[in-house]
Amino acid sequence: xxxxxxxNSKKFFSIATCAMLIFFLSFSxxxxxxxxxxxxxxxxxxPHDAKPEKEEDISKMILHHIADSHEWHFxxxxxxxxxxxxxxxxGLVSFLSNKFGHNDHGTELLDVNGTxxxxxxxxxxxxxxxxxxxxxxxxxxxxxxxxxxxxxxxSITKNVVSLLxxxxxxxxVFIGIANTYKKREGKAPKGLQSILEPIIIFVRDDIAxxxxxxKYRGFMPYLLTVFFFVWLNNxxxxxxxxxxxxxxxxxxxxxxxxALCTFILTTVNGNKNYWGHVFTPHVPWWLxxxxxxxxxxxxxxxxxxxxxxxxxxxTAGHILILSLISLIFILKSVLVAGIxxxxxxxxxxxELVVGFIQAFIFTILSALFIGMAVEEKHAEH
Amino acid sequence: MIVGSIAGIxxxxxxxxxxxxxxxxxxxxxxxxxxxPEAASKIQTAMLIAAAFVEAVALFAVVVAFLGxxxxx
Numbered sequence: 001x002x003x004x005x006x007x008n009s010k011k012f013f014s015i016a017t018c019a020m021l022i023f024f025l026s027f028s029x030x031x032x033x034x035x036x037x038x039x040x041x042x043x044x045x046x047p048h049d050a051k052p053e054k055e056e057d058i059s060k061m062i063l064h065h066i067a068d069s070h071e072w073h074f075x076x077x078x079x080x081x082x083x084x085x086x087x088x089x090x091g092l093v094s095f096l097s098n099k100f101g102h103n104d105h106g107t108e109l110l111d112v113n114g115t116x117x118x119x120x121x122x123x124x125x126x127x128x129x130x131x132x133x134x135x136x137x138x139x140x141x142x143x144x145x146x147x148x149x150x151x152x153x154x155s156i157t158k159n160v161v162s163l164l165x166x167x168x169x170x171x172x173v174f175i176g177i178a179n180t181y182k183k184r185e186g187k188a189p190k191g192l193q194s195i196l197e198p199i200i201i202f203v204r205d206d207i208a209x210x211x212x213x214x215k216y217r218g219f220m221p222y223l224l225t226v227f228f229f230v231w232l233n234n235x236x237x238x239x240x241x242x243x244x245x246x247x248x249x250x251x252x253x254x255x256x257x258x259a260l261c262t263f264i265l266t267t268v269n270g271n272k273n274y275w276g277h278v279f280t281p282h283v284p285w286w287l288x289x290x291x292x293x294x295x296x297x298x299x300x301x302x303x304x305x306x307x308x309x310x311x312x313x314x315t316a317g318h319i320l321i322l323s324l325i326s327l328i329f330i331l332k333s334v335l336v337a338g339i340x341x342x343x344x345x346x347x348x349x350x351e352l353v354v355g356f357i358q359a360f361i362f363t364i365l366s367a368l369f370i371g372m373a374v375e376e377k378h379a380e381h
Numbered sequence: 382m383i384v385g386s387i388a389g390i391x392x393x394x395x396x397x398x399x400x401x402x403x404x405x406x407x408x409x410x411x412x413x414x415x416x417x418p419e420a421a422s423k424i425q426t427a428m429l430i431a432a433a434f435v436e437a438v439a440l441f442a443v444v445v446a447f448l449g450x451x452x453x454x
Contacts, residue, residue, distance in 0.1 A: 210423075
């Protein structure tokens, strides 16, 4: 599989993505100035005090779109409510998220079978006894953090639904082709097999074999699962409407679970040689107090880097696309759409490639870490 | 007046570092592939892994910048 040109350009663009992300997020003040000077030139009687709020609305909108949610928004005011399941002090309560309307400003007390709750910015809290000055039941400490306690939220959120959909798709497709392989043993692939066989062989020959050597067989199920899971969810996250749009791989909890699986596999399969590297590194003995902690930290930083890489890449991509679309509203001119929309299209195509690359990188690094753990002793070092 | 988070500048600096790093990796990998086209696929894999490690640093900076901007508001 010769994709070197795409790979090279992707590396370039992912850095460009990071740079643009920082530009749009941290220096949104810059565009704010632009916006105000634009309107000043046009001498329209825009109320000036309304503007900072508008800017905040846009960054709030972006963060709202990449975050998890208790309903699946379709368009306009059409949204599918999802079940909320909370483990409160009075036991398990569950209700549909639209049961109490859409007030998420924390100004309304919800009474769920005797348990008082308040819904604030997409999260359920236990209310304060009295309303605070801003009309909400939410209290802050002097740092500005919310001090209300929360029930344990185990709801079926948008991300969970998306996870279930992608798992269903993967199970149906792969159990299907596994059965076809059994039935048509020794024959040429047919139907879905023909699409997926080259990719499976790519994972085997380009990811598993070079990193794991002759021990690759036992790890193929994990590597294939992780590859197709990450890839499918990256692509589904790019679809702006149902059944996509849930930003599952841009959720740090999901990537943490994936990285944890790699960590467990690495730790469980680590042989004498691997642990020897950690606890008796090849350095003079008086360096051990320094080297052993470093090696132990190294065990944990590898999966943590794996987790953050996938999360940050996908989240950055989503924020970038939303920021470019928001430029139309920040600069308050429909003419900007002429630049912003083609650019969004361009970035979306890049994101399709990034979706594949990140799945590939996650899988190859998992294979690399497992390979390091199961590797036999070398003459070198 | 420009209002922003200083964390953004830090992330920008990290992006410069990662840019130099990935530039070096990509350049050297291409050089290697040009010299030895038959080893292209091996070089490519090694290059991607190295680039992923460098990229991780820039992404750590992005996450730090997120946390930093969150603190300011």
